[in-house]
Amino acid sequence: MASRSSARGPVRAGAPREGDAGFEVAVVGAGVIGLAIAAAFARAGRSVIVLEQASGIARGVTSRNSEVIHAGLYYPTGSLKARLCVEGRRALYDWCGARRVGHRRLGKLIVATRPEEEDVLADLLAKGRANDVEGLAPIGTSALRALEPGVRATAALHSPETGIVDAHGLCLSLLAEAEAQGAVLALDRRVEALATTSFGWRLDVRGGDGGSEGLDVGLVVDAAGLEADGLAERAGVAVDALGWRQHPCKGDYFVLEGGPESTRIARGLPSRLVYPVPQQAGLGIHLTLDLAGRARFGPDAEYVDEIGFEVDGAKADRFRDAVARYLPAIAGARLSPDYAGIRPKLAGPGEGFRDFVVEECGAYGAPGFVACLGIESPGLTAALALAEYVLRWDSP
Numbered sequence: 001m002a003s004r005s006s007a008r009g010p011v012r013a014g015a016p017r018e019g020d021a022g023f024e025v026a027v028v029g030a031g032v033i034g035l036a037i038a039a040a041f042a043r044a045g046r047s048v049i050v051l052e053q054a055s056g057i058a059r060g061v062t063s064r065n066s067e068v069i070h071a072g073l074y075y076p077t078g079s080l081k082a083r084l085c086v087e088g089r090r091a092l093y094d095w096c097g098a099r100r101v102g103h104r105r106l107g108k109l110i111v112a113t114r115p116e117e118e119d120v121l122a123d124l125l126a127k128g129r130a131n132d133v134e135g136l137a138p139i140g141t142s143a144l145r146a147l148e149p150g151v152r153a154t155a156a157l158h159s160p161e162t163g164i165v166d167a168h169g170l171c172l173s174l175l176a177e178a179e180a181q182g183a184v185l186a187l188d189r190r191v192e193a194l195a196t197t198s199f200g201w202r203l204d205v206r207g208g209d210g211g212s213e214g215l216d217v218g219l220v221v222d223a224a225g226l227e228a229d230g231l232a233e234r235a236g237v238a239v240d241a242l243g244w245r246q247h248p249c250k251g252d253y254f255v256l257e258g259g260p261e262s263t264r265i266a267r268g269l270p271s272r273l274v275y276p277v278p279q280q281a282g283l284g285i286h287l288t289l290d291l292a293g294r295a296r297f298g299p300d301a302e303y304v305d306e307i308g309f310e311v312d313g314a315k316a317d318r319f320r321d322a323v324a325r326y327l328p329a330i331a332g333a334r335l336s337p338d339y340a341g342i343r344p345k346l347a348g349p350g351e352g353f354r355d356f357v358v359e360e361c362g363a364y365g366a367p368g369f370v371a372c373l374g375i376e377s378p379g380l381t382a383a384l385a386l387a388e389y390v391l392r393w394d395s396p
């Protein structure tokens, strides 16, 4: 069986014995959330196993996003999203600096392209300040022209704390920390079923070769991304009754098509991230830059019934026109499909704000099962703070 754990001995199996859990904590999912949680529990002295159904880490939602370190200004004050984003961002910059994970504090502009949108900027400024986001400043058209001459807007908000990060590098650093503290990563291991025992949980784990093993653990942390609601349901949590069903919402990305004209346009692009005012299910089709300086446009937001990552090339002109409203240089450009990601949203189509669900499910019939549901954006930014939050259910 292709598994990191096989090099360290198999996942512990066998009949459950009272008081002899195989591991104190099992984290299901090796995305950024699961890895951050594993590192936090391992650092707290717990024996931890991370079970991941794929044959590598960070192959889920974590591998398909904008890699933006969000400042924390979009979310209602006091919500988990607001608190964990702001705390997580501060911790993330420190973490990346200390561990040499690729990142850059580029700053971001949120732009109004019509006077009617300026109220939204004012609301974002007020919310951001209430959320304790540092350095936010409204800027007028002449300051904007000096800052980013290629951006057209009637007004803008500058967020200097926004940045970008190498998501995969971050996950590798979290894994390194977790393993250094004794945690075990088991790849090609899917948690199929789970049942409560007198001392915690017995997991039924299927390996890549189709065989199954039992694993006894004290606490289960559900960090299963797009499948987190299904896992919670298998743990006996009434997901639908609680409103915890996740609604997959796809976002496509486009890049400038190759060629000399695109190279010319790319040279004149802003050096900061540029976002329009937020839209219903997402943040609007924005310009982000990766660590290599490559520009990408997106994501949009489209609820889907099935998980699939094909980018619809027919959207290219719509993306270009949306971006050209604030970046006129793009008007003549040709865009080509890049990649797509899928958000595990708790809000269904047309519904309002929904917060992250990070809860121990004792009150819902599943004691010792911690559900992390609806971990869409800003989950990458919030990961380190979310992991500390989950530690509240650590019971030595």
Ligand SMILES: Cc1cc2nc3c(=O)[nH]c(=O)nc-3n(C[C@H](O)[C@H](O)[C@H](O)COP(=O)(O)OP(=O)(O)OC[C@H]3O[C@@H](n4cnc5c(N)ncnc54)[C@H](O)[C@@H]3O)c2cc1C
Pocket (backbone or CB within 6 Å): 028, 029, 030, 031, 032, 033, 034, 051, 052, 053, 054, 057, 058, 059, 060, 061, 062, 063, 064, 065, 066, 067, 068, 069, 070, 189, 190, 191, 192, 223, 224, 225, 226, 227, 228, 231, 250, 251, 299, 340, 341, 342, 343, 344, 375, 376, 377, 378, 379, 380, 381, 382
């Ligand atoms: C389009 C898009 C753009 C985004 N942009 C940003 C951004 O710019 N900034 C930001 O902060 N956030 C952003 N996010 C959000 C961020 O990417 C996520 O919040 C974060 O990656 C979620 O990580 P995760 O570990 O919860 O999920 P995942 O990375 O999906 O990890 C879950 C893992 O669980 C595994 N798994 C599932 N079921 C089982 C099982 N039964 N047994 C074993 N393993 C299992 C999966 O294989 C997967 O590897 C974006 C998201 C999307 C979709």
